[in-house]
Amino acid sequence: MTSRANGVPSSVPSTGPRASIFDLGSPESRCVLAPDPDVPFDGLESLLGSAARIIPPTLPHVTELEIMRHYAHLAEMNFGVDSGFYPLGSCTMKYNPRINEDACRLEGFAGLHPYQPVHSVQGALALMVGLQEALGEISGLPAVSLQPAAGAHGELSALMCFRAAHTASGNPRSKVLIPDTAHGTNPASVAMCGYQTVTIPSNADGHVDLEALKAALDTDVAAFMLTNPNTLGLFDPQILEITAAVHEVGAFAYCDGANLNAILGITRPGDMGFDALHINLHKTFSTPHGGGGPGSGPICVTEPLAQFLPGPLPSRTEEGWYTLTTPQASIGRVRSFYGNFGVLVRAYAYVRALGSEGLKEVAEQAVLSANYLRVRLRDTFDLPYDTMCMHEFVLSGARQKSDYGVRTLDIAKRLLDYGYHPPTIYFPLLVEEALMIEPTETESLAELDAFADALIAIAQEAAETPDLVRSAPFSTPVRRIDEAAAARNPDLRWKPSITE
Numbered sequence: 001m002t003s004r005a006n007g008v009p010s011s012v013p014s015t016g017p018r019a020s021i022f023d024l025g026s027p028e029s030r031c032v033l034a035p036d037p038d039v040p041f042d043g044l045e046s047l048l049g050s051a052a053r054i055i056p057p058t059l060p061h062v063t064e065l066e067i068m069r070h071y072a073h074l075a076e077m078n079f080g081v082d083s084g085f086y087p088l089g090s091c092t093m094k095y096n097p098r099i100n101e102d103a104c105r106l107e108g109f110a111g112l113h114p115y116q117p118v119h120s121v122q123g124a125l126a127l128m129v130g131l132q133e134a135l136g137e138i139s140g141l142p143a144v145s146l147q148p149a150a151g152a153h154g155e156l157s158a159l160m161c162f163r164a165a166h167t168a169s170g171n172p173r174s175k176v177l178i179p180d181t182a183h184g185t186n187p188a189s190v191a192m193c194g195y196q197t198v199t200i201p202s203n204a205d206g207h208v209d210l211e212a213l214k215a216a217l218d219t220d221v222a223a224f225m226l227t228n229p230n231t232l233g234l235f236d237p238q239i240l241e242i243t244a245a246v247h248e249v250g251a252f253a254y255c256d257g258a259n260l261n262a263i264l265g266i267t268r269p270g271d272m273g274f275d276a277l278h279i280n281l282h283k284t285f286s287t288p289h290g291g292g293g294p295g296s297g298p299i300c301v302t303e304p305l306a307q308f309l310p311g312p313l314p315s316r317t318e319e320g321w322y323t324l325t326t327p328q329a330s331i332g333r334v335r336s337f338y339g340n341f342g343v344l345v346r347a348y349a350y351v352r353a354l355g356s357e358g359l360k361e362v363a364e365q366a367v368l369s370a371n372y373l374r375v376r377l378r379d380t381f382d383l384p385y386d387t388m389c390m391h392e393f394v395l396s397g398a399r400q401k402s403d404y405g406v407r408t409l410d411i412a413k414r415l416l417d418y419g420y421h422p423p424t425i426y427f428p429l430l431v432e433e434a435l436m437i438e439p440t441e442t443e444s445l446a447e448l449d450a451f452a453d454a455l456i457a458i459a460q461e462a463a464e465t466p467d468l469v470r471s472a473p474f475s476t477p478v479r480r481i482d483e484a485a486a487a488r489n490p491d492l493r494w495k496p497s498i499t500e
């Protein structure tokens with residue numbers, strides 16, 4: 001257990017900024033001393049000719065021990081699901097069972113080359129077909145392409161299928177409707193697909209304003225994109241009416257499936273009337289993420305849209321072999337080779353390990369955890385939408401800001417001192433000073449309680465010692481960074497100073 005007496009858990013090492021590897025060691029330090037070659041060799045210059053470099057490369061000179069300590073230290077500076085609770089809303093930072101990691105590292109999978117002939121990768125194709133069938137069953141949308149490399153990529157791929165379908169019926173149309181709770185990737189995908197975004201407001205309950213939606217629907221609308229449950233963690237009870245209204249004008253209903261963790265095995269986007277969905281395998285289906293990938297964003301569509309899917313798609317032949325075929329009106333390839341195959345293996349292992357009962361339990365536990373935390377925290381923070389939630393909920397730090405001048409950003413930074421990754425903040429945009437909390441199904445009751453205690457303690461600090469919260473964090477390798485400069489002028493590369 002960690003001691004949280006001064007808000008600094010004892011398990012957090014006192015890490016500080018540290019020299020880069022180039023500043024370690026000495027010019028004489030080496031890891032490996034290679035023996036002299038026992039074949040005649042008169043220097044690299046004679047081997048390389050004019051290609052031999054004149055200025056030696058700027059390489060660090062360190063011993064093996066110095067390398068080990070350097071990278072072990074860097075690893076300690078990081079925060080991941082394996083180091084602590086990570087309730088980053090909308091990101092589903094669940095524990096990723098190690099058995100999936102073992103599966104995707106099996107030599108028969110990891111050692112494959114994507115250019116191998118199809119007859120020599122039958123097992124890999126069988127796995128992909130099995131995963132397609134499972135995702136088709138889970139989503140209620142039977143035609144699946146595993147190619148897209150992330151959720152946003154799936155959105156774009158599905159919108160391209162919609163455009164192809166509309167174009168085939170004579171008019172690609174020009175607009176896509178999106179609610180104001182949508183994730184930023186939705187309008188970005190719309191723009192990339194050459195459509196215009198029209199924003200639909202939410203009603204007082206945090207659901208789609210149905211009247212506003214109906215008023216905006218006409219035959220120039222290509223699609224309506226909805227995350228259900230949405231980014232407030234609320235399931236839209238009007239969903240059947242929504243998808244019917246969308247279909248009435250000949251538009252498609254798109255489900256952003258990033259929140260599938262809430263409904264696994266309980267209800268299916270296909271049954272709600274959606275025509276297409278992306279699934280973030282790295283969220284719901286358990287691949288470590290947050291460090292930049294790889295992810296995977298398969299899309300699932302209705303039978304009539306199957307002809308447009310990106311291909312080639314693996315399928316089973318009547319003789320029981322596996323083959324690759326491209327749908328007749330395919331939008332083409334959206335990713336090289338087979339998609340991010342390692343993620344597909346993890347997802348398949350996860351689905352097979354849990355089975356349909358296990359997947360349903362995932363959703364039930366995820367929803368229970370979120371509601372437990374919601375109720376424990378609703379007196380301490382404002383809760384703009386105070387109803388039963390799904391897998392996540394959104395608090396507001398508006399009270400702390402107006403009463404004590406402590407902003408949600410400060411609260412998030414202070415949580416780091418308590419050993420927690422902060423929730424998603426300032427999203428969705430319609431909640432002031434938003435804190436979006438998604439605990440997932442894999443946290444214990446004790447961990448949920450400890451996290452709630454920490455947030456309650458920080459709210460008390462905000463009232464009593466607001467400067468403390470405003471100047472947190474104290475225990476992290478770097479403290480407050482200039483986030484605007486970091487985003488606008490990213491400087492991520494160490495540059496050698498060439499002296500010779």
Ligand SMILES: *Cc1c(COP(=O)(O)O)cnc(C)c1O
Nearest residue numbers: 090150151152183185256258280
């Ligand atoms: C994560 C997320 C996305 C984007 O998915 P990526 O896999 O990160 O591209 C889209 N919508 C919602 C609601 C999300 O949470």
